[in-house]
Amino acid sequence: MSDTPTPELQTMPLGLYDLVTYSIAGAGLALVAYLLYSWTSRDEVGARYRPAVVAGLCIAGVAALSYLVLHLKWDTGFDLRDGVLVPNAEARATLYPRYADWSVTVPLLTAELLAVCSLTGARARTLRFTTMAAAFLMILTGFLGSQVLAQGRDVGALVLWGCISTVFYAYLYVALIGAVRASTGSMSVEAGTSLRNAAIVLLATFGVYPLVYAVPVFVDVTPAWLAGMQVAYSAADVLAKVGFGVLVHKVAKLRTAEDVAAGVDTHPESVWVSNVHQSEAVLPGTQAEHRSTRFEDNTVDDAPVFATHPAYPHEHHEVEHLPERDPGSRVSAGRYGAAWTADRA
Known part of the structure; x- marks a missing residue:
C-alpha cells in the first residue's frame, strides 16, 4: 500500500x-x-x-x-x-x-x-x-x-x-x-x-x-x-x-x-414524555402530601392534584419548610421568611 x-x-x-x-x-x-x-x-x-x-x-x-x-x-x-x-x-x-x-x-x-x-x-x-x-x-x-x-x-x-x-x-x-x-x-x-x-x-x-x-x-x-x-x-x-x-x-x-x-424525589415542573403526562410538579417539602403514582403495564395512573399550589413557587417553598404549629397560632410571613407567632389572646 x-x-x-x-x-x-x-x-x-x-x-x-x-x-x-x-x-x-x-x-x-x-x-x-x-x-x-x-x-x-x-x-x-x-x-x-x-x-x-x-x-x-x-x-x-x-x-x-x-x-x-x-x-x-x-x-x-x-x-x-x-x-x-x-x-x-x-x-x-x-x-x-x-x-x-x-x-x-x-x-x-x-x-x-x-x-x-x-x-x-x-x-x-x-x-x-x-x-x-x-x-x-x-x-x-x-x-x-x-x-x-x-x-x-x-x-x-x-x-x-x-x-x-x-x-x-x-x-x-x-x-x-x-x-x-x-x-x-x-x-x-x-x-x-x-x-x-x-x-x-x-x-x-x-x-x-x-x-x-x-x-x-x-x-x-x-x-x-x-x-x-x-x-x-x-x-x-x-x-x-x-x-x-x-x-x-x-x-x-x-x-x-x-x-x-414514588415520593423519593421532587421536581419543580410536571414531566411530560411524548405528550404523555408522567408526573405532577412536586416542590421540596411536599413529599408527605404526594400520593405515589404506580406504573403498571407501561401505563401511568392519574397523578395527584395539589389544590393549594401557590402562584409563586418560592412562596410555597418558604411556607412548606416551617415547623409544626399549635392550632391556636398564626403565621406571619415576610419576603425572606416566615415565623410562627403564638396567639395569646
Missing part, C-alpha cells in the same frame, strides 16, 4: 467532493441542533440524572466544534484543477480531527449511558472509570494504526493496532450491556425499553468505525473510499451522539417521573 496516496490525500471528483461537504455540514448542523435542544430541556430532568444531560451537552459542544474545523479544512484543503479537486497541505487535517473529537466524546458517551442506569456507589464509580478509560484507549490505539504509523499505509500496523483497539471495544460491549441488564428491572417497562434501545444504538454505531478502519487492509484507498469513509463517519456520529442522546434524555425524564411518583 506504500505506493498509493494516504487516505486524506486523494484527488476528488466534484460530485464526491460535494457529497462529503454535504455530510460534514449536515452532521455539524444536527449536532448544533442537539446542543440547543439539550440546553433548553435540561431542567426537564431531575438532579439525580442531570449528569447525563451535562455529558450530552459536552458531547454536542465538542463534536459541533470538531465538525466546524472539519468543514473549514475540507473547504480549503483542495484546489480545483482541470475539473477535479487536488489536495493541498490543508487536506491532511480532514481526518485526524475526528480522532481528537472521539477521544473526548466516546468516553463521555459511556458516562452518559451509565448516568441513567441504576448502579450506585463504588460499583458505579468503578464501572464509569473503567469504561471511560477503555473508550479512550480504543480510540487512541485505532489512531496509532490509521494515522501515526506509516501514515496509515502499513497493513501490519493497521491489523495489530486494530486488534488491540478491538479488545477495548469488546470490554465496553460486555460492561455496558451488563450495566443495562442490571438496571432495567428497577425501572418501568417504558424506561427499560428506551434504555435498551439507547444501548443498542450506541453499540451498533460503535461497530461502524472498526469496519471503516479495516477497509484499507483489504482494498486500495480510492477517492470513492475516502468519500464513503467521510459519509459513514458523519452518519455514525449523528446516530451515536444525537440519536443516542435523545433516547437517554427520554430515559432520564421517565426515571425522574418515577422518582417523583
Whole structure:
C-alpha cells in the first residue's frame, strides 16, 4: 500500500467532493441542533440524572466544534484543477480531527449511558472509570494504526493496532450491556425499553468505525473510499451522539417521573414524555402530601392534584419548610421568611 496516496490525500471528483461537504455540514448542523435542544430541556430532568444531560451537552459542544474545523479544512484543503479537486497541505487535517473529537466524546458517551442506569456507589464509580478509560484507549490505539504509523499505509500496523483497539471495544460491549441488564428491572417497562434501545444504538454505531478502519487492509484507498469513509463517519456520529442522546434524555425524564411518583424525589415542573403526562410538579417539602403514582403495564395512573399550589413557587417553598404549629397560632410571613407567632389572646 506504500505506493498509493494516504487516505486524506486523494484527488476528488466534484460530485464526491460535494457529497462529503454535504455530510460534514449536515452532521455539524444536527449536532448544533442537539446542543440547543439539550440546553433548553435540561431542567426537564431531575438532579439525580442531570449528569447525563451535562455529558450530552459536552458531547454536542465538542463534536459541533470538531465538525466546524472539519468543514473549514475540507473547504480549503483542495484546489480545483482541470475539473477535479487536488489536495493541498490543508487536506491532511480532514481526518485526524475526528480522532481528537472521539477521544473526548466516546468516553463521555459511556458516562452518559451509565448516568441513567441504576448502579450506585463504588460499583458505579468503578464501572464509569473503567469504561471511560477503555473508550479512550480504543480510540487512541485505532489512531496509532490509521494515522501515526506509516501514515496509515502499513497493513501490519493497521491489523495489530486494530486488534488491540478491538479488545477495548469488546470490554465496553460486555460492561455496558451488563450495566443495562442490571438496571432495567428497577425501572418501568417504558424506561427499560428506551434504555435498551439507547444501548443498542450506541453499540451498533460503535461497530461502524472498526469496519471503516479495516477497509484499507483489504482494498486500495480510492477517492470513492475516502468519500464513503467521510459519509459513514458523519452518519455514525449523528446516530451515536444525537440519536443516542435523545433516547437517554427520554430515559432520564421517565426515571425522574418515577422518582417523583414514588415520593423519593421532587421536581419543580410536571414531566411530560411524548405528550404523555408522567408526573405532577412536586416542590421540596411536599413529599408527605404526594400520593405515589404506580406504573403498571407501561401505563401511568392519574397523578395527584395539589389544590393549594401557590402562584409563586418560592412562596410555597418558604411556607412548606416551617415547623409544626399549635392550632391556636398564626403565621406571619415576610419576603425572606416566615415565623410562627403564638396567639395569646
